[in-house]
Amino acid sequence: MKRTLSILLAICLLLSCAAVFTGCKSAGNNNDFPVTVGDVTIDKEPQAIVVLSDKLADIISYIGYDIKMVGRSEECDQKFLSVVPTVGTSAAPDVNAIKSAGADLVIAEDTLAADVKQNIEAAEIKVLTLRPATNKDELEALYTDLGTALGGKTTGAEKGKKGFDTLFETLDTLNTVSTGVVQTSAYLYLNNANQLCTFTAGSLEQMFFNYGGTSNVFVSQTEPMIETEYLRIESPTYLFVDSEEVIDIIKADPSLANVSAIVNDHTLVIPKINFERHGSSVEQAVFDILSYIEKISKATPDEATAAATEAATEAPTEEATEAATEEATEGETEIDYYAEGAEGIVY
Secondary structure (H helix, E strand, O other): OHHHHHHHHHHHHHHHHHHHHHHHOOOOOOOOOOEEEOOEEEOOOOOOEEEOOHHHHHHHHHOOHHHHEEEEOOOOOOHHHOOOOEOEOOOOEOHHHHHHOOOOEEEEEOOOOHHHHHHHHHOOOEEEEEOOOOOHHHHHHHHHHHHHHHHHHHHHHHHHHHHHHHHHHHHHHHHOOOOOOOOEEEEEEEOOOOOEEOOOOOOHHHHHHHHHOOEEOOOOOOOOEOOHHHHHHHOOOEEEEOOHHHHHHHHOOHHHOOOHHHHOOOEEEOOOHHHHOOOHHHHHHHHHHHHHHHHHHHHOOOHHHHHHHHHHHOOOOHHHHHHHHHHHHHOHHHHHHHHHHOOOOOO
């Protein structure tokens, strides 16, 4: 099963990448433009875009339109976007830099200040503002809207929908694979007051974390801040955290000293922001969870292996030795046949 998970992880990653790159080569439709997304009408296909939101940039990359990016805000710090020049922060972008980049469309979140938007539009550059998704239906609509704005009402919309479907098909496939034993887990981060928090029920972040193939002990959490007593009682096998600081705070609390993941050092840092970027980053986060659990599972002998090892160290009795010798003699012809006639095959 572990070998199957390894292969499936690799195949799913390749398939999701293939879906993106296939979309990059699709031909446009003459009737794709003009399109209206939100309150913005785009007359022709954008060729040079600037993105002022790391969350939107993640989706744009996932559906293959990052090839149009000529600028990004500093918050768009994903490694796969590092070759794109920065144009300042999301709140205070450099309009001259945006104009110099030849941008014909700026994409930002709906929290973009009105005066900043006006300054960009004064440079005769259109600005599309979109609200990040808070549930799966909104996420599908966001994928479609971004695809439509960048590729048109037919080609782009289909590409956006295909990207959304590919993301969840990949995660659904991975979620059908089990290492054989249901493990418990938790995801923890710190709020501004250094209190331990987790993803809440119904959030996209918790939904994506739950694709990690484990039983989330905080699956019913309605508020971000957790009760440390509950963490102690549930004692999850794995802890996934936003930073090493989270681990330090847990270790400093004597009441949490016996939490299984802490005792066995089954912890992994996956930045919280990766679960808030609902494209390439969150897909990678789920891959990282599954890969880590597989790695730990391979390094931990199961009960059958332990029993076999213990039995092998016990001195055999005279009766057992005679019986084994007799059995080996009787099966000699069959064993030799397999060894000589089917080299490399394990029976």
